[in-house]
Amino acid sequence: MNLKLKVWRQKNRQDKGKMVDYSANDINEHMSFLEMLDVVNESLIKKGEEPIAFDHDCREGICGTCSLTINGIPHGPERATTACQLHMRHFKDGDTIYIEPWRAKAFPVIKDLIVDRSAFDRIIQVGGFVAVNTGGAPDANALPIPKDDAETAFDAAACIGCGACVAACKNASAMLFVSAKVGHLAMLPQGQVERERRVLQMVRAMDDAGFGNCTNYYECEAVCPKEIKVSFIAKMNREYAKALRAG
Ligand code: SF4
Ligand code: FES
Secondary structure (H helix, E strand, C coil): CEEEEEECCCCCCCCEEEEEEEEEEECCCCHHHHHHHHHHHHHHHHHHCCCCCCCCCCCCCCCCCCCEEEECCCCCCCCCCCHHHCCCCCCCCCCCEECCCCCCCCCEEECEEEEEHHHHHHHHHHHHHCCCCCCCCCCCCCCCCCHHHHHHHHHHCCCCCCCCHHHCCCCCEEEHHHHHHHHHHHHHHHHHCHHHHHHHHHHHHHHHCCCECCCCHHHHHHHHCCCCHHHHHHHHHHHHHHHHHHH
16 A cells, blocks of 8 residues: 655654655555564665654553553554554555644643653652562462452553553643553552652652643544553542641
8 A cells, every 4th residue: 555644754752743745655454563663764764864763662552661642642543552563454545644742831742752751760769569578489379469459450561651641641741651650559569668658759750751631532542552541640639648647
């Protein structure tokens, strides 16, 4: 198939950036979206032009780095799918596709489609861990965890930190991401020691990074490739209120 692309090009943080037209020709429908961009980049390199910079690593929906907004939707039109797992068969011959980076003040563009997501790292650094002596691996049945709690913790732990939730939100809120991290550890015995400190510090780091607040549009849940539910935001708000009272 042949496609028309409109791609955001921006030399660096200071550059204003603009949409640039490209053609993607002879694209196989079995290619992933990133493989399609690889083909475009090969042709740009052959012509002596600067290839399009985009982030990627695992290309199998695990690392969360493929931060592309495709036709206005973070990670593109398929639900529960990262941009790297999106296949070209979801597009039609002759389509025009708009490709942009995540748009949020807290995620400044580094180059073209690559944004700086170190704000997420700063949030994780203040609370996304448990500080316990691990020692040897305990017996699996030595620390009983109710099945529902284990499943809820696992659902939250599926968050890959991609930032699509922020990019989709009109307030650029990071509450789905932060609530997944807070919710994951709050459900498990290992997370209890730092439970109150964790939620207070992570929420403060989130606010300091310039993310907005949640006003219940649920766009975050709609674009999340790991289907993290907004109910985690409600859980985090309860955790936060309890921690404030305890402090
Ligand atoms: S909550 Fe979903 S959209 Fe947000 S960072 Fe985690 S995986 Fe990505
Ligand atoms: S490249 Fe790792 S999730 Fe897409």
